[in-house]
Amino acid sequence: MSESAAPANADSRAQRAELDFQRVSLNQAEPPQQATTERKIIRDAELSIETPAPAEGQRKLASIAEANGGFVVTSEAQQRGSSGGNVEIVNMQLRVPAARFEAALGEIRAIGERVRSEKITGKDVTEEFIDLEARLRTQRALEAQFLEIMKQASKVSDALEVNRQLAEVRNEIERVEGRRRFLQNQASLSTIKVTLQTPAPLVGSDTSGFFHSLKEAFGDGIDVAVWIILTVVRVGIALIPVAVLVALPLYLLWRWLRRRVRRTRLKEAVAAAPGHTN
Structure with missing residues (x-):
């Protein structure tokens, strides 16, 4: 059991x-x-x-x-x-x-x-x-x-x-x-x-008045003058290639024509002189 x-x-x-x-x-x-x-x-x-x-x-x-x-x-x-x-x-x-x-x-x-x-x-x-x-x-x-x-x-x-x-x-x-x-x-x-x-x-708070306006105008004038000078310089530099390629040939052509005119006038003057025989 x-x-x-x-x-x-x-x-x-x-x-x-x-x-x-x-x-x-x-x-x-x-x-x-x-x-x-x-x-x-x-x-x-x-x-x-x-x-x-x-x-x-x-x-x-x-x-x-x-x-x-x-x-x-x-x-x-x-x-x-x-x-x-x-x-x-x-x-x-x-x-x-x-x-x-x-x-x-x-x-x-x-x-x-x-x-x-x-x-x-x-x-x-x-x-x-x-x-x-x-x-x-x-x-x-x-x-x-x-x-x-x-x-x-x-x-x-x-x-x-x-x-x-x-x-x-x-x-x-x-x-x-x-x-x-x-x-x-x-x-x-x-x-x-x-x-x-x-x-x-601190930033200056005086942004008005005669002297402030005068200062701003003077600064603007200087900026304009600098801009004009820079513009003239840039134009001058830009014209250098034009002078070399265009003005120089024209100048040489003008000198050649001038010499030719002088020679022609000189021949005419010699031919018109008294006692000149061909």
Whole structure:
């Protein structure tokens, strides 16, 4: 009788494993536990500041980030030409702890002479963060159940099917965990983008009046004189081939005709002279 009971127990365990496998799916697991989560707010800022020494401000920004427990993500310096001279520009991106966000902004504003523009944004991701944590708990509970079913599976086909769904659950866990870590990082460290540049050069505003008109007229006169001189030079250069190909042959022809006329007149004068005999 004990021999017949052993196969019966084995069959009952296999049946329970199959029933458990049928009950568990990717959308069912133990209900998530309620947890209290602090608010997750992603705060960013963008500032444009005028300063006579952007290079020095660049070093100060790095010190501010380090002093507030943050770091410099990117730092770039460049020069741009303008009608009033070169303008030096520094672009930097900082990350500072969210708790030091306002303090860091105050120190950054004090770097320059004037804040040209400032933009602060905040995004509350608390609800998404809580949802991700709940989904993560659900998927981990589902993973544990699949692992338990794997131990009880007696058929190769059941083991393969459990292993396939277990791989899907683990892929989902990695995806949810990656998104949760990203939100955690963005909420714990605020991003501050800062542009430092030299003050824009002042342009003279006196564009009217007698002296301004006189200055413009004098400049226009010089431009016209230069244009006339350049035109004469261009015409003269253009006439050189004409002089060589047309004027020179005409000049040679004129000299030949002149000599011929002189010879003819000389012969007539000699013939008309008294005492001339042929």
